[in-house]
Amino acid sequence: MKEKYKDQIEVLVGFEIEYYEDQKDYLLKMKECCNYMIIGQHFRYVHGYNYDYFNNDEYLIVYA
Structure with a gap:
């Protein structure tokens, strides 16, 4: 596409x-x-667990 156009x-x-x-x-x-x-x-591990293991504000900030 780069070459053609x-x-x-x-x-x-x-x-x-x-x-x-x-x-x-x-x-x-x-x-x-x-x-x-x-x-x-x-996907990422925090303290040996996947993000979806936690459901709190602290780990939301870590994920962000």
Whole structure:
């Protein structure tokens, strides 16, 4: 698309990611191939439990 329409519009590339520490190197490499990376973190452990284990204001702030 970038090549086909290069004289008409600017085409930007982006995607949503989940951040996992063990994939950090891969994500940094992918960052070089796009204009935007948007984090959509749906999963993370807090004190050994997934976010959905907790349902209180304190862990809502940690998630945010």
